[in-house]
Amino acid sequence: MKKKRNYLWILSVLSIVIFVGIWWICCDVLKLTSSSTLPGPVTIVRTFIEKLSSPAPDGATLPEHIFSSLQISLGGWIMGVVIGTPLGIFMAWYKKVDLFARPLFDLIRPVPGLAWIPLMILLFGIGLTPKIVTVFLSAFVPCVLNSYTGIRQTKDVHLWVGQTFGASDTQMLLYIAIPTALPMIMTGVRVALGAAWTCIVAAEMLASTKGLGYMIQQARGIYRPDIIICGMIAIGAIGAVFSGVLSLIENKIVKGVRRDG
Amino acid sequence: MDNKEVILHVDHMTKCFGDLKVLDDVSFDVHKGEFLCIVGPTGCGKTTFLNCITGLYDLTDGQILVNNEPVDTKKHNIAYIFQEYSTMSWLTVEQNVAFGLKMKKKSAGEIKEAVAEVLEMVGLTKYKDYYPVELSTSMLQRVVIARAFAVKPDILLMDEPYGQLDVELRFRLEDELLKIWEKLGTTVIFITHNIEEAVYLSENILVLTNKPTSIKQKLSNTLARPRSVVDPDFIEVRNKVTELIKWW
Numbered sequence: 474m475k476k477k478r479n480y481l482w483i484l485s486v487l488s489i490v491i492f493v494g495i496w497w498i499c500c501d502v503l504k505l506t507s508s509s510t511l512p513g514p515v516t517i518v519r520t521f522i523e524k525l526s527s528p529a530p531d532g533a534t535l536p537e538h539i540f541s542s543l544q545i546s547l548g549g550w551i552m553g554v555v556i557g558t559p560l561g562i563f564m565a566w567y568k569k570v571d572l573f574a575r576p577l578f579d580l581i582r583p584v585p586g587l588a589w590i591p592l593m594i595l596l597f598g599i600g601l602t603p604k605i606v607t608v609f610l611s612a613f614v615p616c617v618l619n620s621y622t623g624i625r626q627t628k629d630v631h632l633w634v635g636q637t638f639g640a641s642d643t644q645m646l647l648y649i650a651i652p653t654a655l656p657m658i659m660t661g662v663r664v665a666l667g668a669a670w671t672c673i674v675a676a677e678m679l680a681s682t683k684g685l686g687y688m689i690q691q692a693r694g695i696y697r698p699d700i701i702i703c704g705m706i707a708i709g710a711i712g713a714v715f716s717g718v719l720s721l722i723e724n725k726i727v728k729g730v731r732r733d734g
Numbered sequence: 735m736d737n738k739e740v741i742l743h744v745d746h747m748t749k750c751f752g753d754l755k756v757l758d759d760v761s762f763d764v765h766k767g768e769f770l771c772i773v774g775p776t777g778c779g780k781t782t783f784l785n786c787i788t789g790l791y792d793l794t795d796g797q798i799l800v801n802n803e804p805v806d807t808k809k810h811n812i813a814y815i816f817q818e819y820s821t822m823s824w825l826t827v828e829q830n831v832a833f834g835l836k837m838k839k840k841s842a843g844e845i846k847e848a849v850a851e852v853l854e855m856v857g858l859t860k861y862k863d864y865y866p867v868e869l870s871t872s873m874l875q876r877v878v879i880a881r882a883f884a885v886k887p888d889i890l891l892m893d894e895p896y897g898q899l900d901v902e903l904r905f906r907l908e909d910e911l912l913k914i915w916e917k918l919g920t921t922v923i924f925i926t927h928n929i930e931e932a933v934y935l936s937e938n939i940l941v942l943t944n945k946p947t948s949i950k951q952k953l954s955n956t957l958a959r960p961r962s963v964v965d966p967d968f969i970e971v972r973n974k975v976t977e978l979i980k981w982w
Contacts, residue, residue, distance in 0.1 A: 630818045636886065637788050637809045637814040640837040648836070650822040729823040729865035 509696060510697045517706070520699040531691040531700070533683050539707055541683040542673050549608025550669035554662055556609075557616025561661075564617070565624035566646050586611030586672040590679055604676045611672040612665035617687060618662025623654025631717045645657070656730065674708055701727050738765035741921050742787070742889060746796035749779075749786050755815055756782045758946035759796070764889070771932035773979055774942030780925045781817065782890050783947065787923070788814055800889065811838075813882035815892040821866040821877050828853065828862040830877050834885040852880040854916055872903050876910070883914055892924045894944065896931070898944045908935060912959070933972045934961050941978045 493514050497611030499505045508516055524535040533541075564571040564578075589610050593603030627650045635645040651658075677686025685704050692700035742764035749757040756779040761775040764770055774780055785791045787798055789805050800810045813834060821830050828849055835845045853859045856876040866874055875895065882890055912935065915922055926932050932939050933955060941950040953975065961968055 490757055630816050630820045631822060633816060634815065634820050635837060636790060637807050637812055638834040638837040656822065664954055729825065729867055731867045
């Protein structure tokens with residue numbers, strides 16, 4: 474089993490190696506495109522190293538842009554998880570909370586995160602607040618939906634077991650419904666992180682003075698595809714790291730699930 | 735039997751779902767330590783019968799008393815083994831068995847001691863850290879039985895717990911159940927559609943009619959233990975119950 478897992482891990486790395494290899498052959502060896510349209514991986518690596526310490530041409534180094542984006546996206550995402558998950562749980566468990574919160578939630582739910590940006594800029598300007606609120610709204614919706622659905626999936630037979638053992642309503646929520654919903658809640662947290670990350674980059678493209686979205690937008694204006702690709706790779710890599718960290722947390726807290734591979 | 739204390743008194747129990755009358759004026763007593771099997775035609779409302787006894791369903795009419803008080807699962811020590819698999823996937827075997835005790839807010843020491851005892855009884859001690867997903871069907875059923883016995887229930891209700899198992903496994907688990915019942919002296923109410931199973935396990939058999947369900951007869955089963963399904967006396971009792979249950 475162990476050997477098979479190592480082999481599968483190599484397969485995953487191989488796909489990236491093959492992709493970069495084809496890109497390198499097309500751009501740097503065969504020179505099928507000009508480097509001002511699509512630079513090869515060698516140029517990208519060079520730009521990446523340079524941007525680690527140089528603020529030119531957009532006014533900030535790559536780590537500064539990453540830090541700015543992370544600050545906003547993590548802030549909004551944590552708010553979304555902390556407020557959205559309990560709300561979804563309470564809506565699913567307590568009928569009165571559901572009746573009270575559902576109409577408002579149903580109005581907010583179909584509005585994409587990005588659609589909030591113009592209103593937020595008008596309300597809060599182009600500082601941190603509008604972006605954090607926009608990210609929060611994007612992260613909040615999947616957290617509510619998934620925790621709600623997760624709690625609703627609680628099996629009747631488990632509730633009957635609790636009831637016949639004399640469990641209180643709170644005990645049944647804490648020891649039966651929430652553990653049942655945990656895999657769904659974790660999926661909601663993951664989806665929320667993806668939504669938060671997508672939203673912040675888009676928000677920075679529209680109104681910002683720093684951040685990965687801002688860097689990409691500035692690079693487009695001065696025709697620097699190498700910086701654009703650097704920014705895209707940074708976005709992808711950070712997203713993958715987030716996903717990996719969340720998988721580790723999920724493996725720690727979601728128990729009793731068969732995990733193949 | 736009659737000089738034993740009555741633990742469960744069912745008095746004119748009637749249950750309707752809308753216009754459909756499922757239970758019709760059912761009255762009977764269960765004595766402390768009794769092993770009562772309830773048999774009846776398929777779909778006659780056997781599960782409704784147990785769900786009313788545990789208070790999962792409210793009665794339309796009549797009352798159910800446990801130790802002379804209206805049944806209350808928060809006050810009375812009742813355990814219920816359901817037809818469906820009811821182990822909790824996120825808990826280990828040990829945590830599943832401890833679940834009832836935890837709900838009853840027993841101390842950590844009491845829980846540890848009781849869980850170790852029942853795990854030993856059902857032969858699952860070395861699997862205590864396993865999750866349900868890693869267990870076989872028979873082990874899952876044993877976890878549920880251990881969970882029920884861990885709370886040392888005054889009344890244990892079992893709703894066709896072996897209905898989905900093969901014959902060999904069923905015989906094995908029936909013997910295991912009898913051993914635990916004899917050791918702990920728990921009152922057991924066991925619902926089954928399998929007449930052979932009822933005759934094998936019971937001290938008394940309650941035969942139900944078709945819907946609206948009432949009691950056709952309560953039979954005393956005095957066959958000596960261990961019982962054999964091929965013993966002529968066993969076959970005689972089985973045939974008698976079959977005759978009573980026939981609705982065709």
